[in-house]
Amino acid sequence: MVAATLAASMLAGCGGGGQNAAEPKESSFEGSGEVNRFGWEKPKETLEISVLDASGYYAPLEAQEVGEENNLNYLLEEFNVKMNVEHVSGDGTEALNLALASGDYPDVITYVPFSMVEKFVRMGKAVELTPYMDTVGSDVKERMGDHYSLFLDDEEKLYYVPTLMGAIVELPDRCAHIRYDEWQAIGSPKIETPEDYYNALNAILEKFPTTPNGESRYALSFYSDSGHYTDPAMLSGFWGLKSGYKIDDEGNFTHWAFTDEGKEMTKYFNRFHLDGTLDPDSFANNYEQWQTKFSSERVVGCVGEWWITYNSGHEIWQSVDPDTPEDKRFIQIGFKDEDAENVYLSGKNYLGSYCTIITDKAKDPEAIMRFINFQATDMGTALTGWGLPNGTEIGDTGEEIKFWNIDEDGNWEVDPTAREQILNEQWSYDNAYYEEGMPWLFVDQSRWEDGEHNFWPNQMWYDENKWKSIMIENLKDTIYDSSALTLRVKTDEQKIAEQAVADAWKANWGAAVQANSDEEFEQAWKNLQSALTSAGVETLEKALSDNYKANMEKMEAQ
Amino acid sequence: MSRPFYIKQTKSGKVFDVANVILMLMFMVIVVYPFINIIAISLNEGTDAVRGGIYLWPRKFSLANYKYVLNNDDIYKGTMVSILRTVIGTVTAVLGNALLGYIVSCRQFAGRKFMRILFLITMYFGGGLIPGYLLMTALGLVDTLTVYWLPSIFSAYYMLLCASYVQNIPEALFEAARVDGASEFRIFYQFVLPLSKPMLACIAIYVGVGHWNSWFDVNLYSKSGTWDTLQVILYRMLNQANALKDMTDSTMIAEAMRGIQPLTIRAAITIIVVLPIIVIYPFFSKYFTQGMTLGAVKQ
Amino acid sequence: MKEKMKHMIKSFNKQRQLWLLCIPIIIWVVVFAYVPMGGLIIAFVDYIPGMSIFDCEFVGLKYFRDFVMNPTFLQLLRNTLAMSLLSLTVGFVAPILFALCVNELNNKKFKTVVQTTSYLPYFISWVVAGSMIFIMLSNEGVVNDILLRIGLIDAPVPFLTEGKYYWVMYTLVNMWKATGWSAILYISAMSGIDTQLIEAGAVDGMTRLGVVRYVILPTILPTIVVQWIIGIGGILNAGFDQHLVLGNASTQAYWDVIDTYSYRYGIQLGYYSLGTAVGLMKSVIGVLLVWATNWFCRKKLDTAIF
The missing domain is CATH 3.40.190.10 (Periplasmic binding protein-like II)
Structure with missing residues (x-):
């Protein structure tokens, strides 16, 4: 008897949990009116987001673990956003299939292969994002630019944002x-x-x-x-x-x-x-x-x-x-x-290779979209790619690593020493792990409008780096946009x-x-x-x- | 069980003995060398080891790899979980399979063939990944220690091994006990268990090592990481490069490559994972070399 | 008739205790083995994770056909059978011979050392073993280097990149890894031998070979038979991890087996139905073979597993 019930519930696939994603949910997001130095309006009540990183085979270096902890603490203090991150330790796609089958997954999933996005959408478990694109997600839409239409499905609906999109136009891959x-x-x-x-x-x-x-x-x-x-x-x-x-x-x-x-x-x-x-x-x-x-x-x-x-x-x-x-x-x-x-030689695919979806488990997709949108802004990109500003301790060595500074009013600069080290190829990537580790929900690696900065600390100021400028010069005619080929x-x-x-x-x-x-x-x-x-x-x-x-x-x- | 003194040593026998020793020595070289090699790599400085060419001895000696690994709290936690899993898993599986093996080898038991076939079928037919996962979810076993040992208490294979051993024990022994009014369960623990020690030791090693080495179910069921075992930590480090297979963005791959655990760290963890088994094995293997003398019991 | 019933009830009473012991075991096997077997239905429907199996479209034998009709099917079958036959012969006998040889060692200490080192390779994960094998067997590897130096060959032998070496290499590597490990079973079975039997044989003038032939082999025969029947049932399993680390693109025509195929298409592409269908096919063939071998062993060797 028990066995029969078990078998039935198992075969039925217990899908379970969450309401139908098709019905839009009311946002309970309420701003506190306080805008922090990164341009983010802190929510009145702590915004909780649970995230699954499905890239798979997660085996962090110790410094990477500390770095992630540092970043999540920073988010809570400076942004009033409490993020919980789980990492898939085996194969990512397999874990996603199991998650879909058992209905056990959190609000947001990042590093989802496109084929899995299709499955989540088909089962009605991915939230449609199109309605947000002209409101709280406008920066994301702007980043997508000309390629926006390529992200839409046949019914002109958007169900995901790329986890990493864009391209560094002059960098030959x-x-x-x-x-x-x-x-x-x-x-x-x-x-x-x-x-x-x-x-x-x-x-x-x-x-x-x-x-x-x-x-x-x-x-x-x-x-x-x-x-x-x-x-x-x-x-x-x-x-x-x-x-x-x-x-x-x-x-x-x-x-x-x-x-x-x-x-x-x-x-x-x-x-x-x-x-x-x-x-x-x-x-x-x-x-x-x-x-x-x-x-x-x-x-x-x-x-x-x-x-x-x-x-x-x-x-x-x-x-x-x-x-x-x-x-x-x-x-x-x-x-x-x-x-x-x-x-x-280098096909630049602006669409990216992974996707981020908001699932039907999310109580307030709009509020989450707000945060995703923040990552699309220049300051959001800087915080995600460059690591925490103003210095982070390197383990318990008592020394600090910092790539950039920002003051209370939002004035920022890349730290001159760090810049020097990057250009001389003396920057310590091992130490940088302590300040990096912000979860990627939406990252655009294209160069900013200022023509200088971008997401990766080591992909700027090519003309001041002897070796990079040789490379850029030698390969300038080998790069093309491959987005439409994908x-x-x-x-x-x-x-x-x-x-x-x-x-x-x-x-x-x-x-x-x-x-x-x-x-x-x-x-x-x-x-x-x-x-x-x-x-x-x-x-x-x-x-x-x-x-x-x-x-x-x-x-x-x- | 070496050659008893009372068997005459012949000339060809002597030739065989010499050849046998030489053969075994050669075999030992092949099986031991890889270990020495891994140890040498684990004792070498990290970047230098990338250049290869380390065989028997580290080139740039360094203990940094072991320090790094042993400073990691996850390793200690993983070791505790591994030990817990292995002990519980082995004890339950050895007792379970011995009991099952005894039951299916009782000649006058009518359900003998039924039980054998019931279990043999499970050896070949399984539902596969998703149904298994859904079952564990339905039973609420995800993220528990139970999920490691409960589903693997009985196995058709070990049942057969036990049965084939118990069959060699003279039936008269059990009959005598039955006449004395002993219950079947008592016969099992008073006669079958002690008499099957070598086979049980063998199964204990197989099952124990199986538990110690397994990573597949840990990857599936230890979602929060609370029940991560030592082996799974090693597994992830060794297979980290697999995460690159879906990446197409070259800068992203470059960054991911940078985060891959160095060769020397992987070597150090390999050694740390294997060491306990090498230390414990002799305690079990003595049951094989002692040899059982059934005759003594028969009297 | 009545008489028979009476007898059955009586025998049942006698066996009541054994049946009682069986109850929890039967519950266990139903829950953990038979309930998930319901999932085999996946092979006959177009399954999408998250959807109830009953809602999925029924496609009958489509996935079985897809597998058999795929252009590399014959190649898969050839590779699978070739490698598992090698394992069932060479790979099967090796641990038995090894156990016998270890058993004949006279020096007790040496014996222990051999025994405790022989299974070491088993603990090296395939990923690590793979990179060591590369160092040994690549064109510039240690083995080729030695062969060149002693003048046995003029040019390096492409062990790893020439398909024709693959099956032999696979068998040897498997033997390196598993011989000592599988021998534990036989060594433990041998230790159950009654020394009185050997003494009695010695009195009759039995030689060492005679002891092996008439005392040791009969003792471990049931174990050998169990291993053999189970091995035959697994004839369509011809390794998995091994191929991912030993095989490479240039040897794919020789290493691609049913399991690696079903992994690439069933798991990696997410066609669980295809994967399940392939698994089910393997199971049915395996069970038929086990049944036949079991029948044969009972007839000829008077030992069987059921």
């Missing part, structure tokens, strides 16, 4: 890298084409064939982690493809494996393999193993995110040996195949095709790069194409094309 001192030693040859890069890497290899420890070196090495991958879609950008697709004037997509450019690109890397200068473990390295190889100077060049040569290169060398010469480091460069019209709403068939296509190229591209002869290469290329075809690459191409065309229309209509 991805690029090629070359060792600066070694490049100078071979006479700083100009690198404008893939051929030039090939020649330069080989010249360096010839001049410095071994590491200081006498180990052999490679021209290039790749890495592949779950999700963190030396991705041919990105590499094909040097040959003029966008996000791995050739897009014709009508907006039709062709996957890189079915284009001449993609084949040429693969041949280019195959050449390194034939020369024996491509790390033979390129398709077995995960990022950490690659990093080990890289930091012991086994690799001369690489292609990937701009920062990988920072945290695997000079940052390690300087920390192990403080006397490391300043020039012993990598610089970021770009080049372009002769036949390509343009290089597309496919968000997918049918089941498209989702499965997307996964199968990723499986297919991962399993087959390496064989082409590592082919030992022309015949082998042609065979591997054919295998790649047929694997992609049976995985449903056409379904995906069509979905991307339709989505792109629709998005272009939406944006033009606005």
